[in-house]
Amino acid sequence: MPAADRMTVHGLTLSYFTGKLEAYLRAKGIPYRFAEMDTASFRRAGRATGVLQMPQIEMPDGRWLTDTTAIIARFEAEAEGPSMSPSDPATKFVSLLLEDYGDEWLWRPALHYRWSFPEDMTLMSSQIARTMMRDLKLPFWMKRQAILRRQRKVYLAEDGVTSETAPQIEALYLDTLDAMETVLAKRPFLMGERPVEADFGFFGSMFRHFSSDPTPAGIMRARAPHVALWVARLWAVSPREVAAARLPAEAPEDLAPIYAHIVSGYLPYLAANDRALAAGETYVSYEVQGIRWKVPVNPYRAHCLAVLCGHYENLDLAAREKVDRLLPGAAEVLSARCRSNVSEVTPSGDGRMVSRPLDRQWRGQNRQA
Known part of the structure; x- marks a missing residue:
């Protein structure tokens, strides 16, 4: 497919949800072009969808998609390629629940490990200064310090990370590694022989944060080598390999x-x-x-x-x-x-292809890194 006919994924190479979306597109066999965001392209995507978050997909005809969960649901319903969703209703529900849990509940430990530990925060603030903020005419040290202050304020102080809560946050990561290690030592993917929504939900944190940032990556290698292998396997799996494997027929008890x-x-x-x-x-x-x-x-x-x-x-x-x-x-x-029937809300950027501004306050906090 010519590059001009491919969708463009706007994101960052260190971003939680960008990694999740790219892994899905690769396994599904959906061609795309990756564009590393800077501050100008981030604002441009926000103007198109009304929500400042990443990743966002720009279609060749100028329409946009955002929210990885909704994007996956849409492509599962409409795009060619092997299915990543169980056909058994109960199994599919559990896969969707696990996907949501992986997205949202592992978010805090992923951000805690990235922005609470000196080696990690120094490395990642430098990387964001070189990538996301590359279009700002400021000294490198100033960009890095601005990122560091902003991320620690939003993702630590404002998200309840304290000396009292930090041990529970870290225990969640360790418990998750232990549970995943047990099952991934027996089978290639979380629910069976083939990746499903659950795998991609857990992949975001495990790929771009826990297996990449120095502190949690060291823990993963020592404590859960089969989880590290699963990270590489899901990134490398081809549509042909996916299609040759069976979808899980039931939700595993383990x-x-x-x-x-x-x-x-x-x-x-x-x-x-x-x-x-x-x-x-x-x-x-x-x-x-x-x-x-x-x-x-x-x-x-x-x-x-x-x-x-x-x-x-x-x-x-x-x-x-x-x-x-x-x-x-x-x-x-x-x-x-x-x-x-309380809080009946409709998300902005909920995976619909849109070309008009929507509610800019939807996410509550920008999903970046």
């Missing part, structure tokens, strides 16, 4: 440690965030394993909960019973959200 984190931590947080948004609050307070958190309300995650609830509500009784058996307690949040 992901139970991750299911437990979803039920005990992530879903209760989503419910609390949803209630706070509906009440017009600025912050949401919740508790995980005895640690009290207070973080800004996140409208996008209310949307995430609404989407998960919709998928759950559409399951037939037999499929719901399978999900409920794997994730005891999840139905309490998902069913309650369906019944209450």
Whole structure:
């Protein structure tokens, strides 16, 4: 395909969600051109979609796509190539839940390791100064310091990272590595022989953060070598290899440690965030394993909960019973959200191809690195 006929992925080579999207496009066999963003192209994409985040896809005809979860859903429905979504309804729901969890709940430890540790923060602030800020006529040291101050403020101080919460954040990374190592020592991908939404949801943090940044990468190599192998495998897998493997027929039970984190931590947080948004609050307070958190309300995650609830509500009784058996307690949040119908929000840049500005406050915080 001529380069002019390919979509353009605008992002950064160190970006969480850019890596996730690129891995999906490579495995699916969808050709694209990568364009490293600078501040001008970041603003240009924001003007096109109304949301300042990355990555964003620019189509050859000038239309745009954003939000990796919605992009994947759209391409799964419309694009040629091997399917990355299980056909069994219960299995597909679990894959989508894992994808959402990987995207949103591993975000904090990924940013904590990047911006809390001296070697990591020095390296990554330098890389962003050289890439994202390359079009600014400022001294390099000034760009690096501006990035460092901004990232630590937004992704640490404003996201509840303190001396009290940091051990829990780091424990989540270690627990996740241990759970993934157990299953990936037995099979190539999280749910079976073929990558699905769940793999790409976990890949964003594992690829561009945990396997790349010095501190978490050292931990991964020592503690979870099969996770490191899975990172390389998912980046390298070809559409032909994907098509030759079977989609998972059921959700594996050996992901139970991750299911437990979803039920005990992530879903209760989503419910609390949803209630706070509906009440017009600025912050949401919740508790995980005895640690009290207070973080800004996140409208996008209310949307995430609404989407998960919709998928759950559409399951037939037999499929719901399978999900409920794997994730005891999840139905309490998902069913309650369906019944209450609160915080019915529609995301800006939700994966639709758009050519007009939308709500610029959607994400609540820019998804960059």
